[in-house]
Amino acid sequence: xxxxxxxxxxxxxxxxxxxxxxxxxxxxxxxxxxxxxxxxxxxxxxxxxxxxxxxxxxxxxxxxxxxxxxxxxxxxxxxxxxxxxxxxxxxxxxxxxxxxxxxxxxxxxxxxxxxxxxxxxxxxxxxxxxxxxxxxxxxxxxxxxxxxxxxxxxxxxxxxxxxxxxxxxxxxxxxxxxxxxxxxxxxxxxxxxxxxxxxxxxxxxxxxxxxxxxxxxxxxxxxxxxxxxxxxxxxxxxxxxxxxxxxxxxxxxxxxxxxxxxxxxxxxxxxxxxxxxxxxxxxxxxxxxxxxxxxxxxxxxxxxxxxxxxxxxxxxxxxxxxxxxxxxxxxxxxxxxxxxxxx
Numbered sequence: 001x002x003x004x005x006x007x008x009x010x011x012x013x014x015x016x017x018x019x020x021x022x023x024x025x026x027x028x029x030x031x032x033x034x035x036x037x038x039x040x041x042x043x044x045x046x047x048x049x050x051x052x053x054x055x056x057x058x059x060x061x062x063x064x065x066x067x068x069x070x071x072x073x074x075x076x077x078x079x080x081x082x083x084x085x086x087x088x089x090x091x092x093x094x095x096x097x098x099x100x101x102x103x104x105x106x107x108x109x110x111x112x113x114x115x116x117x118x119x120x121x122x123x124x125x126x127x128x129x130x131x132x133x134x135x136x137x138x139x140x141x142x143x144x145x146x147x148x149x150x151x152x153x154x155x156x157x158x159x160x161x162x163x164x165x166x167x168x169x170x171x172x173x174x175x176x177x178x179x180x181x182x183x184x185x186x187x188x189x190x191x192x193x194x195x196x197x198x199x200x201x202x203x204x205x206x207x208x209x210x211x212x213x214x215x216x217x218x219x220x221x222x223x224x225x226x227x228x229x230x231x232x233x234x235x236x237x238x239x240x241x242x243x244x245x246x247x248x249x250x251x252x253x254x255x256x257x258x259x260x261x262x263x264x265x266x267x268x269x270x271x272x273x274x275x276x277x278x279x280x281x282x283x284x285x286x287x288x289x290x291x292x293x294x295x296x297x298x299x300x301x302x303x304x305x306x307x308x309x310x311x312x313x314x315x316x317x318x319x320x321x322x323x324x325x326x327x328x329x330x331x332x333x334x335x336x337x338x339x340x341x342x343x
Contacts, residue, residue: 003052003053004023004029004051004052004053004118005023005052005053005055006021006022006023006029006048006049006051006052006053006054006055007021007022007023007024007055007056007057007058007106007107007109008020008021008022008046008048008056008057008106008109009021009022009057009059009083009102009103009104009105009106009107009108009109010057010058010059010060010066010069010102011056011060011098011099011101011102011105012036012059012060012061012064012065012066012069013036013065013098014036014065014216014303015035015036015064016033016034016035016036017033017034017036017040017069018031018032018033018034018098018099018101018102019031019032019033019034019044019047019048019102020099020102020103020105020106021047021048021051021106022103022106022110023051023052024108024110026107026111027109028103029051030047030051030312031099031102031103032044032047033098034047036065036068036069038072038217041068041069041072041073042072044069045072045073045076045078046083054078055079056078056080056081056109057073057078057079057080057081057109058080058081058082058083058105058106058114059073059080059082059083059105059110059118060083060084060085060101060105060110061083062080062082062118062119063111063118063119064119065122067121070118070121071120071121071122074120074267074308080117080118080319081109081114081115081116081117081118082114082116082117082118082320083105083108083109083114084114085101087111089281101254105159110165117249118197119248119249119252120247120248120249121247121248122248123248124220124223124224124248125224125243125244125246125247125248126241126247126248127220128217128221128224128244129244131213131216131217131220131240132217132237132240132241132244134209134287135210135213135214135217135237137212138206138209138213139206139210139329140265141202141206141212142203145199145202145203145206146169146173146199146203148199149172149173149176149196149199149200149203150169150172152192152195152196152199153172153196156192156196157186157188157189158190159189160189160192160193160196162308164176166320172200173200173203173204174200175200176196176199176200177197177200177201177203179193179196179197179200180321181194181197183241189241198287199256214236214237217236217237217240218236220238220240221239221240221243224243224340225239225243225338225339225340227338228242228243228335229339231295231335231338232295232298232299232303233294233296233298233299234295234301234335237291238291238294238295238339241287241288241290242263242288242291242292242335243290243339244287245262245263245285245287245288245291246259246262246340248340250339250340253336253339256332256333256336256337259332259335259336259339260329260332260333260336261281261284262284262287262288263284263285263289263292263328263332264281264282264283264284264285264286264288264289265281265284265289265292265325265328265329265332266281266284266329267281267325267329268281277322278322278325279325289328292328292331292332292335293324293328295331296324296327296328296331299327299331300324309323309327310323310327
C-alpha cells in the first residue's frame with residue numbers, strides 16, 4: 001500500500017490554530033482546530049502524521065502567533081515553511097475564513113509558491129533581536145523626553161528660561177538633573193522645576209540603560225560575527241540589526257543575492273521605451289534596509305574610496321538615489337560575507 005505524502009498548512013491566532021492537510025495532488029484530507037499550547041502542538045502534529053508521511057508544514061505568522069508552533073515542529077524534525085497570508089484577489093474569489101487560509105497555506109507550500117525557511121529563533125540572533133526592541137524603545141522615549149524638556153524650558157517662567165538659555169543638550173540634562181527645587185512663594189516655578197528635574201533624570205536613566213544594552217550587544221556580536229564591526233560605517237546598532245535579520249540559521253540564505261533580496265536592495269527593473277534603468281526595491285526587511293542606508297550615508301560623507309566612487313558615477317549621469325542603490329547592493333555583498341555561516 002502506497003504511503004500518502006502529506007503537506008500541512010496552519011492559520012495561526014492568539015488562542016487557536018486551524019490546520020489543514022492535503023495530499024501530493026493538493027486534495028484536501030482534513031481540517032481541524034487546535035489550542036495554541038504545548039498540548040495543542042502535539043495534537044496537531046499527531047493529527048497531521050495520521051494521514052501519512054508528513055513532508056512539510058506551511059505556517060502563517062512564524063514571527064508572531066506561529067513562533068511557538070514553528071519551534072515545536074522544528075524540534076521534531078519537521079520541515080517548516082513560512083507562508084504569507086493569501087493575497088486580496090484570492091480572498092475575493094474564495095472568501096475569507098480560517099479554514100480556507102489553512103488550506104491555502106498548505107497548497108502554497110505544495111505548489112512551491114511558499115519556499116521561505118523561517119528563522120529558528122533559538123540562539124544569539126534571537127537574543128540580539130530582543131535587546132534591539134528594548135534599545136529602540138529606550139531611544140524613542142529619550143527623544144520624546146528630551147523634546148518635552150526643551151519645550152518646557154522654552155515656555156517656562158523667565159527665571160528658568162534665562163538659566164537654561166543656549167545650553168547644549170548635555171549641559172542642560174546634567175544641570176537639570178542636579179537641581180534641588182524648593183518651595184517658595186511661586187508654586188509655578190516650584191512645580192516646573194520639579195518636572196524639569198524629573199525629565200532630566202529620566203533621560204539620564206535611559207542613557208544608562210542604552211549603554212548597558214550596547215555592551216551586551218557588542219559582546220553577542222563579537223561572539224557571533226566578530227568581523228562585522230570591522231567594516232567601515234558599521235556600529236553596534238547597525239551590526240545587531242543585520243544579525244537579527246539574518247537569524248540564528250543564516251544557512252537558509254542560499255546565496256548573497258538572497259541576502260540582498262531579504263534586505264530589500266536587489267535592484268528592480270524600471271525601464272520604459274528607450275530608457276533602461278533600475279530602481280530601489282521597496283520590499284524586504286525595512287530595518288535591515290535602513291541599516292544599510294546608514295552605512296552608505298556614513299561612507300558617502302567620510303570614506304574616501306566611496307566619495308571617489310560617488311564622484312565618478314555622478315559624471316556618468318547617475319542620480320544620488322541611483323548611486324545609493326548601487327552602494328547598498330555592494331554593502332549587502334560585504335555584510336553577507338561576515339554572517340556566521342560565511343566565517
